[in-house]
Amino acid sequence: xxxxxxxxxxxxxxxxxxxxxxxxxxxxxxxxxxxxxxxxxxxxxxxxxxxxxxxxxxxxxxxxxxxxxxxxxxxxxxxxxxxxxxxxxxxxxxxxxxxxxxxxxxxxxxxxxxxxxxxxxxxxxxxxxxxxxxxxxxxxxxxxxxxxxxxxxxxxxxxxxxxxxxxxxxxxxxxxxxxxxxxxxxxxxxxxxxxxxxxxxxxxxxxxxxxxxxxxxxxxxxxxxxxxxxxxxxxxxxxxxxxxxx
Numbered sequence: 001x002x003x004x005x006x007x008x009x010x011x012x013x014x015x016x017x018x019x020x021x022x023x024x025x026x027x028x029x030x031x032x033x034x035x036x037x038x039x040x041x042x043x044x045x046x047x048x049x050x051x052x053x054x055x056x057x058x059x060x061x062x063x064x065x066x067x068x069x070x071x072x073x074x075x076x077x078x079x080x081x082x083x084x085x086x087x088x089x090x091x092x093x094x095x096x097x098x099x100x101x102x103x104x105x106x107x108x109x110x111x112x113x114x115x116x117x118x119x120x121x122x123x124x125x126x127x128x129x130x131x132x133x134x135x136x137x138x139x140x141x142x143x144x145x146x147x148x149x150x151x152x153x154x155x156x157x158x159x160x161x162x163x164x165x166x167x168x169x170x171x172x173x174x175x176x177x178x179x180x181x182x183x184x185x186x187x188x189x190x191x192x193x194x195x196x197x198x199x200x201x202x203x204x205x206x207x208x209x210x211x212x213x214x215x216x217x218x219x220x221x222x223x224x225x226x227x228x229x230x231x232x233x234x235x236x237x238x239x240x241x242x243x244x245x246x
Contacts, residue, residue: 008032009217010067014057015075017041018100018127021180022208023075030215034073035063041131043082044099050082058088071226073214077102078242083233092227093219095210096242104176106207107223108242114204120171122199124190125206126182135167136193173199178206 009032015023017038027034037057043050054076062068072088077097086092097108101123105111115121128134140160147156173194177183187203194201210223219226227233227245236244 009070010063011035011071011073011215011217012037012060012063012069013073013075013215014039014054015073016043016100016127018125018131019075019103019211021126021182022104022178022206022211025180026208026211026215029212032215032217034215035069041127042133044079047080047082050076050079051085054083055086058086058092061088061090075103075211075214076100078235081235083243084235085232087227087230087232089229091229092231092233093214094225094227094233094243095214096223096225098242101176103211104178104206104208105204106210110207114174118172118174118202120169120199121174122170122172123174123176124186124193125176126178126180126186129186129189130182134190134193135173135197136189137196140164167197170197171199173197173201175201175203176206177203178208 011032011034013023013027013034013036015036015038018041020038023036027036039053039057043053058072069090071091071093074083074092074094076083077095077099079099083094095103097103097111102108102111104125122135124134132139144156144160147159151159173190175187175190177187191201214224225233225243225245231245234244234246236242
């Protein structure tokens with residue numbers, strides 16, 4: 001844990017692009033020097049690919065001027081076990097959470113509380129909406145056009161029906177409002193998407209305090225796993241801390 005009167009730490013923040021606005025904002029507010037390195041969005045769909053791409057990013061331990069970082073911040077949760085097996089040559093700080101929603105809501109406990117009281121949640125946020133991947137009429141119209149061009153109208157209709165069967169498992173489109181300038185328009189997008197998908201719309205106030213503490217060097221063990229150089233991220237199935245070092 002770092003006191004603000006101490007010399008600023010030099011940190012590398014490796015994060016998914018979905019939290020880029022929050023990462024840059026918290027980095028700008030921090031007393032520390034935080035260099036944000038963004039990873040492609042959607043890597044969590046292929047955990048092995050996520051692990052390999054992040055592993056490459058963790059190899060960089062100095063900034064562009066050759067000054068060494070004091071630690072690397074990993075802006076990912078467990079993400080379908082995509083971070084299991086990762087390590088770094090310098091201290092590695094990992095938030096205790098299942099995925100990026102923990103970062104957006106401020107704690108794994110708040111995430112779990114909402115999850116336990118709502119069934120079938122599909123999360124929306126500034127980063128997710130801006131990716132263009134979130135379920136919506138616009139997204140499905142785009143896919144329909146692409147499939148029709150490639151496979152013909154009849155095949156396109158069949159493919160879309162087959163692919164979209166998973167939508168029946170969801171009943172909530174929940175938007176996380178982080179207080180960003182873009183949140184108003186993105187909430188309207190999410191409301192329209194919910195209406196189109198016949199889901200309930202809900203919204204939660206975001207909380208960037210976890211990301212801020214990460215950037216500020218306030219790494220309490222209940223919220224963060226701090227790995228020593230060479231230690232490996234492992235899943236902890238018996239502990240609410242979610243991850244452990246090996």
